[in-house]
Amino acid sequence: MRTQPERLQKGPTKPMGKDIKGKPGVDQELIRELAQLLTETGLTEIEIDREGMRVRVARQLAPTVAAVPAAASAALQPASASAQTQAGGSADDPGKHPGCVRSPMVGVAYLAPEPSAAPFVTVGARVTQGQTLLIIEAMKTMNHIPAPKAGVVAQVLVANSQPVEFGEPLVIIE
Numbered sequence: 071m072r073t074q075p076e077r078l079q080k081g082p083t084k085p086m087g088k089d090i091k092g093k094p095g096v097d098q099e100l101i102r103e104l105a106q107l108l109t110e111t112g113l114t115e116i117e118i119d120r121e122g123m124r125v126r127v128a129r130q131l132a133p134t135v136a137a138v139p140a141a142a143s144a145a146l147q148p149a150s151a152s153a154q155t156q157a158g159g160s161a162d163d164p165g166k167h168p169g170c171v172r173s174p175m176v177g178v179a180y181l182a183p184e185p186s187a188a189p190f191v192t193v194g195a196r197v198t199q200g201q202t203l204l205i206i207e208a209m210k211t212m213n214h215i216p217a218p219k220a221g222v223v224a225q226v227l228v229a230n231s232q233p234v235e236f237g238e239p240l241v242i243i244e
Contacts, residue, residue, distance in 0.1 A: 101127060128233050164227055169243040171218060173234045177208035181230045189230075191241070195223045203241050206234060217243060 104116050104127040115128040164170060173179070181189040181204050190202050197203065197217045206213045221243040228240050 101125060105129075164225060164242055165239040167242050169219070169221060169224065170239045171203060171215065171241040171243060173206060173236060173238045173240050174215070175206055175208045175213065176236050177206040177213070177234060179228045179230070179232050179234045179240065180205045180207060180212075181226065181228075191223045191226070193223055193226060197221060197223060197243060204228070215240065219243060
């Protein structure tokens with residue numbers, strides 16, 4: 071769906087204010103309009119560059135779950151609910167799993183070192199302590215997120231190029 075640029079302009083635009091260093095300040099009305107545009111169009115991210123200031127507004131959608139046939143679903147379930155409880159994990163909340171690796175910062179998660187490369191880890195892969203699981207870009211700095219322990223990757227809970235919050239579960243290592 072393509073949006074006409076006129077939708078963003080409801081009247082004459084005012085130049086953005088200046089901050090202490092004389093750089094353009096943030097136009098909160100523009101951000102609200104961009105957020106509304108995201109909601110109206112169903113987009114997850116929009117970015118504009120105006121007067122040398124780049125504004126990016128993104129939202130995180132709830133992950134979609136694919137339907138799994140009953141036979142395959144039974145094979146994926148733990149042997150018993152008590153076994154899962156003893157392991158300290160919860161099917162409903164992966165963040166409570168003892169092998170949960172959480173985001174140490176706010177940023178954008180990248181599962182591979184570059185767009186055309188293979189991901190750092192995949193489900194079922196064996197990892198060693200300190201091995202890079204993924205990268206989080208924060209303030210134009212690529213931060214490698216290491217495995218806190220050796221084990222097998224049970225789940226990758228984020229998608230490539232997904233915005234992440236501080237403390238958000240990223241990967242589960244068993």
